[in-house]
Amino acid sequence: MTAAELKSVIRKKARSLGAILVGFANLARYRRYYPQAEKIYHPDAVWPEAKSVIVLGLPLPLPIVETTPSINYQELYNSSNVWLDQAAYRLSLEITALGHPSVSLPRDGYADLKHLIKRASSSFSHVVAGRLAGLGTIGWNHNLLTPQHGSRVRLNSVLTTAELTADPLIKKDLCLHCRACQDLCPAGALGGDPAEPFAELDHDKCTRRHQFLKKAGCWPCGSCTKVCPVGADREAYRRLGVQRYYREQAGQSDETIAAWNHVRRFGSERNVR
Numbered sequence: 001m002t003a004a005e006l007k008s009v010i011r012k013k014a015r016s017l018g019a020i021l022v023g024f025a026n027l028a029r030y031r032r033y034y035p036q037a038e039k040i041y042h043p044d045a046v047w048p049e050a051k052s053v054i055v056l057g058l059p060l061p062l063p064i065v066e067t068t069p070s071i072n073y074q075e076l077y078n079s080s081n082v083w084l085d086q087a088a089y090r091l092s093l094e095i096t097a098l099g100h101p102s103v104s105l106p107r108d109g110y111a112d113l114k115h116l117i118k119r120a121s122s123s124f125s126h127v128v129a130g131r132l133a134g135l136g137t138i139g140w141n142h143n144l145l146t147p148q149h150g151s152r153v154r155l156n157s158v159l160t161t162a163e164l165t166a167d168p169l170i171k172k173d174l175c176l177h178c179r180a181c182q183d184l185c186p187a188g189a190l191g192g193d194p195a196e197p198f199a200e201l202d203h204d205k206c207t208r209r210h211q212f213l214k215k216a217g218c219w220p221c222g223s224c225t226k227v228c229p230v231g232a233d234r235e236a237y238r239r240l241g242v243q244r245y246y247r248e249q250a251g252q253s254d255e256t257i258a259a260w261n262h263v264r265r266f267g268s269e270r271n272v273r
């Protein structure tokens, strides 16, 4: 099997396991775009034999994300995580069976939020992998922004010894630098110089917000994911524009905001904001 045929087989297997987005990156691309290996966690820093990365993406439907913080969003988040872990695990076994040893990674690399307060990162970044695999670009909110679903995408990665070509990068910055994510962050965790490509993220504030929501039974936060105007999913769900989120923040209501608040009244601490 040629490398191109192998890549096509892997893409089909990933799709058959339910991946909606599939992208490929390799070591050469990491070395070109992120030459400081120890800072960005190249795949071979996690597993020295790794030559390529396969990134799997699963979108989160916007109308559920909009209810955050809620039990509905928490359950969606948990379901997407289970699926991603299982799909990456099974895909790694299938590629290994083809003669190319492969491993899957955990989609969240921490045991408890308290560990993020001490050290706010994990051993591998699926966001960087997604960008290098051509799935999107990194927004002001530090999330991967995809043309299809904005930042409403959960990711996991498979590392493989197979030498695969990387998919084309998205060169145009998808972030509109509108600052909606910053304005509407409930923790005030985003800020910094507008001339910079990414916000300064106050990890401590963000993590403490997550701890608060976890205790209330309606985590994660996801507000910066919810309000980002990028993504064709906004058209599909007829949610163009983000003014409603500003109206919600100002305490105004309409039929849609009332529905979000309806959901928030059940299954966890009521009306956590």
Ligand code: SF4
Pocket: 184, 185, 186, 187, 188, 189, 190, 205, 206, 207, 209, 221, 222, 223, 224, 225
């Ligand atoms: S996850 Fe929530 S608290 Fe953290 S930066 Fe995004 S909006 Fe702010």
Ligand code: SF4
Pocket: 139, 140, 141, 142, 174, 175, 176, 177, 178, 179, 180, 181, 182, 227, 228, 229, 230
């Ligand atoms: S909300 Fe605006 S600034 Fe924030 S990531 Fe999305 S497009 Fe960029």
